[in-house]
Amino acid sequence: MIEIKHLKTIRALAQTGSLAKSAQWLHTTASALSHQLKELESRVGNPIYLRKTSPIKFTIEGELLLKLADDVLPKILDTQARIQDIQHQDKGTLRLAIECHSCFQWLMPAISQFHNAWPMIELAFDSEYTFDAMPGLTQGDLDLVITADTFESKNFHFEPLFSFEMVLVTSPSHPLAQKKFITAEDLTDQTLLTYPVSPSRLDIFKYLLLPANCQPAKIKTVDQTLMILQMVTADLGVAALPSWAVNEYEQQGLVKTIALTQSGMQSKLYAAIKSREKNKAYIRSFFEISKTVSLNNLKQVTPLNE
Incomplete structure (x- = not known):
């Protein structure tokens, strides 16, 4: 009766507080998301949230589904990450630097979650590159940079965070x-x-x-x-x-x-990485964890999809 996509939608509603932001976060349209919610409510037999409330307020049924989503989705993410870990046997160090020095407020919880999902990957901060870290990425001294600056390049990928x-x-x-x-x-x-x-x-x-x-x-x-x-x-x-x-x-x-x-x-924040590295499983996981944690921990931020 209840599918994973429904749990993701419920959690997105709780995190963003609105249907429009949830649709943006889930890379779909508001109308498609509304249709999915109506389908879920039909299966449940009752509304799962109160219309025209800001932020969204859940019904009792909605609260139960949200609790289920909070319990199940992290376990699914963790299991998927561990399966990928076993399959790819990714080992090594993810060397990163931060050009946004206010970012520790959300980055530390994100790193903690990443470590739990990818224990074989050691995260290391490089303090040598302060405020101007892209040269370190260019020279191969860094693997990832949190930055607000982007530019056209075939060699680098800028993953939009928020x-x-x-x-x-x-x-x-x-x-x-x-x-x-x-x-x-x-x-x-x-x-x-x-x-x-x-x-x-x-x-x-x-x-x-x-x-x-x-x-x-x-x-x-x-x-x-x-x-x-x-x-x-x-x-x-x-x-x-x-x-x-x-x-x-x-x-x-x-x-x-x-x-x-x-x-x-x-303003906008990105994770910069070499283009050839962007599809690695643990890198994609770092992107998604960073987006989710920042949205949960910071006020007045919105998803950034480009």
Whole structure:
């Protein structure tokens, strides 16, 4: 009566909170997903979620199916991974580096799940390549890079992970904290705190400042997100950071976030790998685990399918 595809759909609904996002995450259409849910409800004999609720609220039957999905799907994934492990006998080290230094919030749980699924693959972080890791991938010193930068190449594959909103972070007492959104001109008299990378690689420059031919009054580079936030709270500058990286601090009243532009600024995150490696079973598993864990652990992120 209940199929694996139904469990995947129920879990996607719980994770994303909407039919549209679930369809995007499952690489199908909202109408096809709606038809599948109606078919499942016909088999169950009752609705499994309440219509027109945001986020989606499940009925008792839906909650039971969700519990089943949470119990069964990880076991299926684990079994499939272990079968592939036995068949391919993949051994070795997955050397990775992170250009997004706010990513540890979701990457550590993802690595833990990956280790359970692929115990024969040793994960190793390379701290030599900080903020600019693609040369390490090019030279063969790295196997995978978490990055926001992509480019056309036959040699590299950029696996889309998720998209998220970049926001301006200020102290609660900062004059810009009262604005509904930030324009490029708002930053011309500000000290902008950034990671130590070229401004051309930073979204706030690429999509806001440079198109408006504007520059902040001063730029200070800081290599740690926590230090950036501490400097922001002390009114030593403002910063553009992922919204999910500062939610906890804003809830505590330590900082204030403001939208960058009236429509907001969306950024994207990818896993870069050499094209010839992208179809390896454990690499595909790393991609899928990273997507699922980030969606579960981070607020205000959406699936990125390209």
